[in-house]
Amino acid sequence: MAIVEIQDLWKSFRNRRKVVEAVRGVNLTIQEGEVFGFLGPNGAGKTTTLRMLTTLLPPDKGRATIAGYDLRNEPYRVRTCIGYVSQQGGADSALTGRENAIMQARFYGLSAHNAQKRTAELLESLEMATFADRPTRTYSGGQRRRLDLALGLVHQPRLLFLDEPSIGLDPHSRAMLWEEVRKLQANGTTIFLTTHYLDEADQLCDRLAIINAGQIVAEGTSSQLKQQVAGDVITLSLTHSSMTPSQVHDYLREQAFVHEVHALPTTQAQELRLQLSVEHGEEVLVTVVHLLDSIGATVHSITLARPSLDDRCSHSGR
Numbered sequence: 001m002a003i004v005e006i007q008d009l010w011k012s013f014r015n016r017r018k019v020v021e022a023v024r025g026v027n028l029t030i031q032e033g034e035v036f037g038f039l040g041p042n043g044a045g046k047t048t049t050l051r052m053l054t055t056l057l058p059p060d061k062g063r064a065t066i067a068g069y070d071l072r073n074e075p076y077r078v079r080t081c082i083g084y085v086s087q088q089g090g091a092d093s094a095l096t097g098r099e100n101a102i103m104q105a106r107f108y109g110l111s112a113h114n115a116q117k118r119t120a121e122l123l124e125s126l127e128m129a130t131f132a133d134r135p136t137r138t139y140s141g142g143q144r145r146r147l148d149l150a151l152g153l154v155h156q157p158r159l160l161f162l163d164e165p166s167i168g169l170d171p172h173s174r175a176m177l178w179e180e181v182r183k184l185q186a187n188g189t190t191i192f193l194t195t196h197y198l199d200e201a202d203q204l205c206d207r208l209a210i211i212n213a214g215q216i217v218a219e220g221t222s223s224q225l226k227q228q229v230a231g232d233v234i235t236l237s238l239t240h241s242s243m244t245p246s247q248v249h250d251y252l253r254e255q256a257f258v259h260e261v262h263a264l265p266t267t268q269a270q271e272l273r274l275q276l277s278v279e280h281g282e283e284v285l286v287t288v289v290h291l292l293d294s295i296g297a298t299v300h301s302i303t304l305a306r307p308s309l310d311d312r313c314s315h316s317g318r
């Protein structure tokens with residue numbers, strides 16, 4: 001069953017006559033029980049999307065249902081089902097970690113007894129006991145981040161939004177966070193997290209989407225995405241053959257192992273520069289040279305590159 005359904009969500013910001021289109025027509029469906037990852041470079045629109053889905057920011061256009069409730073018409077109901085750990089965190093620095101967590105639990109309707117019990121459990125599992133009773137203004141960055149997590153988890157929401165949960169955590173705390181996410185998932189919680197780390201997405205997420213410049217540019221399981229983007233790129237420079245440039249282009253395009261052919265700009269009239277997306281680049285490299293030779297073309301240079309998921313994040317879209 002879908003727990004999040006987003007249709008054509010848009011948001012732009014206006015600052016001193018400048019308009020930033022932060023989210024441009026995002027569509028997503030997240031199934032209950034999934035861990036869903038949102039990847040993308042700085043400024044891609046991740047936090048803006050999350051802020052809309054958590055009712056903190058009204059969308060300009062589009063609609064979303066969260067746990068069956070309409071985001072625009074039933075924001076109060078949406079809020080009862082979700083937890084949100086924002087990128088900045090939201091602890092009160094005058095209170096201790098424990099007090100913050102108990103207050104949050106009470107805010108979400110837990111009884112005083114249950115709020116204390118749940119807080120104690122959580123402080124234990126996030127290994128916060130040594131600093132839980134100090135004012136949070138004395139916390140280190142990583143300790144504060146752990147408290148942010150505790151605040152998002154304390155009322156055991158059905159759906160948890162985590163905005164870059166592992167930023168600022170040392171490797172041990174990061175492993176603890178991953179463990180906590182897995183435990184939550186085992187208990188039926190759905191998690192929508194943003195991250196810059198592919199290994200984190202790989203480890204944790206059932207499915208992911210890559211957002212760039214406000215638009216989703218790829219979506220699927222981690223291995224599906226890798227297949228999509230792991231295609232190797234062969235860049236070659238050649239001088240004309242008996243065929244015209246467009247015939248060469250079409251000839252290469254017809255080969256079964258070639259996904260795409262792009263012409264690149266050249267400086268010399270006789271030169272043709274092409275970029276081929278292929279599978280198993282190192283195996284087909286020689287075949288490409290033979291094919292071009294067979295049509296009378298002279299290959300001047302040929303290079304093979306392997307774009308990563310990171311390249312896809314930063315170069316696609318606008």
Ligand SMILES: Nc1ncnc2c1ncn2[C@@H]1O[C@H](COP(=O)(O)OP(=O)(O)OP(=O)(O)O)[C@@H](O)[C@H]1O
Binds near residue numbers: 013015021022044047
């Ligand atoms: N309140 C605002 N006023 C103006 N522009 C904003 C505002 N909030 C976000 N933006 C702009 O919207 C774009 C998307 O920002 P957003 O915070 O959603 O990115 P992000 O994907 O979360 O990036 P990061 O990885 O750095 O956290 C950016 O260009 C940002 O500068």
Ligand SMILES: [Mg+2]
Binds near residue numbers: 047048087
């Ligand atoms: Mg962000």
